[in-house]
Amino acid sequence: MKKVLIITYYWPPSGGAGVQRWLKFAKYLPELGWQPVILSVDPKYASYPQRDESLSAEVGTECLVYTTKSFELYNLYKLISGKKEVPYGGFANESKEGLLQKVSKFLRGNFLLPDPRKGWNKYALRKAIELIQELGIDTVVTTSPPHSTQLIGLKLKKQFNIRWIADLRDPWTDIYYYNQFHHTALARLIDRSYERNVIEKADVLVTVSEDVKRIFAEKSELQIAAKTVVIPNGFDEDDFRITNIPTDPKKIITYTGTISEAYDVDKLLDALARVNENLRSQLLIRFVGKVPPSVEQRFRDTGLDVELVGYVDHPKSIEYLLRSDLLLLVIPKVKNNRGILTGKFFEYLASQKPVLAIGPVVGDLAKIIHETNCGRIFDYNDPEGMLRFIHDKLDPVQVSSKTEKTGQYSRKELTRKIAELLEAKI
Template sequence: MKKVLIVTYYWPPAGGPGVQRWLKFVKYLRGYEIDPIVYIPENGHYPLKDSSLTHEIPQDITVLKKPIFEPYNFAGFISKKNTLKISSGIIPEEQNQGFLQKLMLFIRGNLFIPDARKFWVKPSVKFLSSYIREYNIDTVITTGPPHSLHLIGLGLKRKIDCNWIADFRDPWTQIGYHKKLKLLSFAKKKHERLEREVLQTADELITTSFTTRDEFQKITSKPISVITNGYDYEKVDATPLDQKFSLSHIGSLLSGRNPKNLWNALAELISENPDFANDFQLKLIGAVGDPVLESIKKAGLQDHLVLKGYVSHTEALQLQRSSQVLLLIEIDSEDTRGIIPGKLFEYMVSNRLILAVGPEKADIEKLISETNTGKFFLYSQKEEIKNFIFERYKEFKSGTLQSHPIGLQKYSRKALTGELAELIKNLG
């Protein structure tokens, strides 16, 4: 059985989608004759926690832990609220940033390159190089963000010439928030240099989206595979559908995810249709940026708004399956075309229709269309969004509202792990 060392920052009790990708791979790898060993920080700074995920860790798996120096712990003494937001990727627009936020972003972008976990790189390379030799590890896999973990892979590759796969759950220099980090010229160049070194040194690269793969192919000739996130077969207590015509977004709504035309379309439907006004409910589960809330209230939707905050993964699944329509929103930017949120795949198997709003040529449009699980719209398509919602409302009233998905099997976590296992075995 091949031994594979997986270097990841996010691991239970951390919450959020970044945890689930490698938790699920670890869950199924042994079924493909691959023995995973996981390396994580002993004292990681996790903005979100979900203790329910600890029950999914295979009981006999080896999990190595080493301490990490976390600047966010010190920053929390200055401003806990701002530290949590920035470490979660919630970065306000320039005009909404206070002096303290601007200062923290400047420090984050220019002093901590590629990110605040950079101090874990050297001690990890030292420890793991010895561990890999002693236990005959065949392959090392690093997953980012945080992209500092790819520098661990880079260090190991150079020191002991191990097989190395770099998994990019999100882009590096092309990710949406990168431009908000107030990078000086030297910092921007250093990010680009480190990204290039990783892309050109790893033996194999994995991305979760087709757009990110295409962007990386401009930088490197190394083989790149797309292995998306996916869904797992999870037992969820049967939950009755909402009595209201609920449009639900599950997950963080960052400040850039603010489709004002959607809010205005809903406002017009409420104004024009008394029955719709009586039945409609907008449910937001997870962290919501202040600008988004302001836009929703400005549209006059506050009486229809339900805010639940962060919930456990199990409760999130229940809320997905009880909602009438599921809302998926991505930032309206060329930089986010390749973002495929992990929750999309859970949405797909919830048997509820998806209303997605995002940028032109978004990868999520391709997946939603391919699986017949909903409809994708551009931010500008207010009338089209409005008509789609009203047609779904009429189906809700007649009791016929549901999804008719096709071809979902290839996005199961088990099938995706099979693709990963094939990559590992082909490395030799």
Template sequence: MKVLIITYYWPPAGGSGVQRWLKFVKYFRDFGIEPVVYTVENPNYPIIDSSLINDIPEGIETLKQPIWEPNSMLSFFGKKKTESAGFLNPNPSFFGKILQYIRANYFIPDARRFWVKPSVKFLKKYLLDNKIDAIITTGPPHSMHLIGLRLKKQLNIKWIADFRDPWTEIDYFHQLPLSKRAIKKHHILEQEVLKNADKVLVVGNTMKENYSKFSNNVVTITNGFDGKISNLEVKLDAKFTITHIGLMNADRNPKMLWEVLAEISSENNQFKSDFELHLIGKVDATVVNDISKFKIKNNVHLINYIEHNQVVEYQKKSQVLLLLLNDVPSSKGIITGKIFEYLMAKRPILAIAPLNGDLADVINNTNSGTVVDFKNRVLLKKTILDLYSKYQQGNLRIDSKNVEQFHRKELTKKVAQIIKQIIE
């Protein structure tokens, strides 16, 4: 069976957005699925990771078409002219506010919408000339789903819409300066996609619950990890390292954590000497400023983006892995992709997130760490001191379970079964 995957993010794109379908493509042939990938010829990726090219199986057909992106004119995510909503400028200039308003209200669902019409024209001809059993769109950017929607209506081809993140429930949606008309349009388009897709894939159960109001065909396929879980002893960091991987924006700035770490450091000189915080990835200026304000700057190591294979090594040797969710209305349904990479590392996870959220369910079901609510300062301090005590005793480890279910190959098997069901 042959499927066409429509995605904006594809190697050499780096970051979490590219991982999900790259790994599905990597394992599809093991389950009788031959993938064809359609992506952009001239992408504007905020992060590049050429090492991910090695995961693309030999001989995969890749179709590319150019895209026009207005971000050079409408960028409001900081200095870089890339669309990375995680770095939505919280204090724009007057001109920046105007650009934010234009972007939010006239480029719906996103600035990649100009790729929809030429892509439909190109792919319609390709699909008529080639045997493809189903198409798959993955977003964000959610304009990819509009390509699938039009092809579905014009050719009545089987279509799977995959949501790596929600559309109107995404963590920064409430920050956008949207008019009532624009909000309504977002909801209409989102619901049209949900109602017309033959199957809707989501990454968490809260998303499934929300989307099931509009579709009876919603299935949860989480993100996962790729590689082997080694039982070999790893040489851990000598210091009491707490490591965070990935973007840390203004919404994800855990001021409570900085305050607690500063307080413990002032009360315990040995902790202050032993403790190191590793922040690997892009860190917003507001985070750096707060770290300085709480006077723990000397214990913090900022490491810009590094290739994925190096990230894995950092995770394995860290004493504790830090996981932060944005303290936003939709946080209950957020499952950041890094949780599954953390599981592979077999190190204790400290998460600041809702206790009744999808992320907490994963951590609790795998016995892989501790979840502390956004406001529970007392429990956060106690948890860190407990972890440090075990570090001092030389027995800081975790006995996690049920982890293999999140291996990318196991997840691909489930996706392949879904594809075969809708085709047959």
């Protein structure tokens, strides 16, 4: 098989949505004639926001996996702060901003560019050079965040006559929490220079949504859009072949993943507080993931039952989706949020449960919800619409039907697009 070097910081036993994109592509690429050569960080040195040992079972025997050591400043932060977790999502998992957090954000935004995981780069670069030479590799994929990983691809492109595909799962200097890092003008200039060099020098850019494609295209006078391909996240049908799913006595609204105090759920809470008495007695709000105490209390103030499950491994997370009657998705109310297309949405889609989304009613998420008829997306200020939808779907329960358009977001189908990119010489 032809070999492709995939450089990714996140790889099992790392957990979370970021690891699954290339884990799933690597799973199906051998069927299409490509052998994935994975270069990642040694788990003993990594600073993962979450760990999920169950994902290690999905690494195929055809995958060649290499890891290197790293110098991880986030691990130093854990040691100093006494916290069990490293910060992620703009410190979204830390509910209170004390002096340590303020200083850490400033240091992160001005002295650790483009991000604190840059300490892995020198080790990864050395190993990547070795693999390219020993295995005769001529195609390299770098996937981010962390966006520091893209700088490895930039250096490899300068040193070798390789084809470089840069996969950017999130915006870079336009990520919604970017301003929390208090960059100086010089730091912003440096970071934007890194970003522009990557998008200009890569042979192909891959993004997860049309609006993220637009954001990167506007960064340069070159024709960036012409070499950019949108390949969204998706779902793996194998993950949903679960039997003996427990039944719950209540009707359940489930939210998976992290939700922070910055998420605008005011009108959703208004709607939940006005649920009719018949449904109120049967309803449970279940959070599977990280929830700050202040957000938990706001949901409890609606008078509904609330259950906090915490972080679970991926198979268990899928089980909770399948046990639900309605799935909740909230997009941060920030600039450029029309392009936010979270990985968990596609697993919501695959569960065939109705989706109540809150976010921009014109955007990439809204388009897919409309075309697949998997639910509804509501403006942040539409409690009446949210309330009607909750009653329509839960009183009585109505299950969304799977449509033909859902299948295009399966990981297997999306991997075909990746294989086409690897084959193309554009």
